């Protein structure tokens with residue numbers, strides 16, 4: 001601001017010699033000027049700024065006087081801009097000041113230095129417009145500085161001011177000015193000075209100005225100073241706290257930065273991006289990439305190197321490079337194709353399963369002959385717990401390849417096989433890429449579990465994606481959407497597992513070498529339990545073989561009375577339970593040696609779940625054989641005549657459509673051929689027959705109970721029970737021909753489990769039967785039939 005001195009007014013700096021001793025010069029008339037914000041105190045020397053040019057008149061008038069004095073009055077509602085005020089609203093007491101150094105700025109502001117002298121009262125007004133002039137009087141302040149109370153207050157005031165000084169360093173300047181003008185023992189100026197340095201609001205300060213009497217003034221000032229002190233203390237505490245917090249953060253930041261710089265200087269660490277780039281390059285050492293992949297990798301590295309590390313693109317690119325560089329490009333494990341060793345490995349992990357092992361050895365032999373295993377997919381089908389997964393694992397061990405297993409059961413999204421496109425947030429490669437990454441070679445054994453339970457949804461059909469993946473013609477160029485690169489999967493050996501073939505899409509099934517694993521016989525389970533499951537359970541529990549034993553008879557009891565399912569999983573669980581319960585006993589006396597005998601089994605496992613053979617038998621009751629995805633089962637069929645009022649057939653037992661039709665065919669055939677079997681021709685004409693297949697709650701379907709239902713109806717008509725310990729399976733036609741059915745092996749195993757001695761099978765199944773291992777055939781008398789006449793003969797003669 002350009003400032004221009006106004007020559008009419010004395011421009012001297014206020015000098016100590018200018019001090020006006022009260023009473024020395026007391027004009028009766030003074031010009032009056034209001035001040036905003038806070039009142040002026042007699043002990044102050046302060047610049048005063050006025051925004052309106054109108055007041056220059058007043059200041060000029062003051063300049064023309066000898067004394068150069070002006071009365072400043074505090075006015076709450078005075079507006080400098082407007083320049084006017086209501087003289088009636090001024091407080092009672094103001095302050096006489098001497099005016100120095102009046103300066104007028106370009107923008108109309110006026111500034112002068114006011115040196116406070118003493119209190120003043122307005123008695124009457126001479127002029128209530130510019131320049132304002134009033135008749136004034138000067139209230140007397142008693143000067144009893146020796147009074148005890150006053151001295152005490154003065155001390156208290158000095159102490160409070162002293163305390164304020166270090167908290168607000170600006171005050172030290174003001175104190176210096178004050179001490180230049182007054183001695184430390186002048187209580188009135190001291191009191192005014194004390195009030196002036198507080199930040200109390202204007203009205204409170206005016207109360208101090210109005211208070212002419214010294215003692216109450218000191219009291220008021222002391223209260224204001226104490227308040228100021230409290231506020232100042234709180235303020236400094238807060239400031240300190242904030243500083244402490246900030247400085248802690250700053251300290252950490254600086255230390256970290258220093259550490260980073262030092263590490264960089266020492267070559268201990270690089271910045272993240274450089275480290276990543278080096279890591280990615282290092283990972284690619286020794287890998288042979290196809291040309292397209294190499295190009296893509298280089299492009300992506302180039303892009304990554306210029307990306308800002310905070311950008312979202314950076315994270316996407318880094319993730320992509322992370323995946324690409326972890327792929328085992330060009331790395332293959334060398335197959336071990338020694339058949340004798342393979343046999344040893346298979347035998348080590350699996351009891352029985354000779355036919356399965358033979359098939360696998362044939363498969364490996366073919367590989368050995370060709371020099372490599374490629375182009376075939378093995379499908380292991382069988383009920384749960386028969387060792388499909390562990391056979392798969394053993395194949396990998398035989399070949400000395402890494403093994404990776406994942407379940408495709410319930411998979412509904414094609415992207416799980418082929419990956420998501422990179423544009424999606426959180427995109428990931430498909431399972432096969434993940435498998436290769438994990439296996440670290442391009443030719444692992446990958447097991448796809450539960451291939452029969454794959455779903456499909458609007459997100460695509462994973463079965464079709466799998467078709468492409470497994471097809472040796474196509475998987476040389478398998479494309480994962482995330483990597484967007486062609487991978488050669490033709491060297492991977494895929495082993496799939498399923499419980500049933502029915503739900504596997506035909507084109508997929510077509511590409512696979514199917515190996516059946518049917519359920520185990522009791523003797524096989526016994527051997528598996530003894531040689532594999534029991535030792536494994538002991539090992540898991542950390543129990544020595546010598547500490548806990550199980551007799552063969554006890555193990556057999558567990559197999560026969562507690563675990564009759566096709567696989568050995570529940571046997572494994574039962575053995576685990578035996579070990580668990582025995583460990584509790586061993587803990588009580590670690591030295592003792594336990595041997596679990598026949599008696600211990602019900603004690604530890606509870607009552608037997610299966611009772612001794614109780615095949616239903618009698619007139620109208622025939623045992624059939626069924627196949628389910630969890631193994632074979634015996635299936636009794638009951639026929640009964642309810643009344644003789646009308647002809648009719650009622651079917652119960654949760655039968656499916658095919659089975660219902662099969663029952664009707666059986667009924668039609670038997671009723672139309674009764675005379676052939678020495679029963680009166682119209683036996684069924686006036687009989688209402690009920691055919692039931694227990695267990696009623698289990699849904700059943702399929703045509704394979706055709707001859708069983710026919711035999712049950714014939715037995716009813718003949719009034720004669722069929723041979724005991726006989727079971728049968730076969731579809732029947734309307735003319736009594738017996739057609740082939742599936743699952744012969746499982747059905748025979750189930751028959752043996754139930755103590756069946758004789759079985760009737762369709763003639764067409766004799767081929768399947770011949771292929772069965774001897775131990776399955778052993779102990780069963782099998783008859784092959786092609787027409788129901790033979791069935792009737794064998795069942796009732």
Ligand SMILES: Nc1ncnc2c1ncn2[C@@H]1O[C@H](COP(=O)(O)OP(=O)(O)OP(=O)(O)O)[C@@H](O)[C@H]1O
Nearest residue numbers: 349350351383384385386387388389390528532568
């Ligand atoms: N023949 C066998 N000899 C030794 N152990 C066996 C044999 N068959 C199965 N087991 C054991 O039984 C357990 C269950 O086998 P596994 O998990 O391979 O069954 P799975 O057929 O794959 O069943 P799921 O269809 O339910 O996956 C495994 O611990 C396995 O080692």
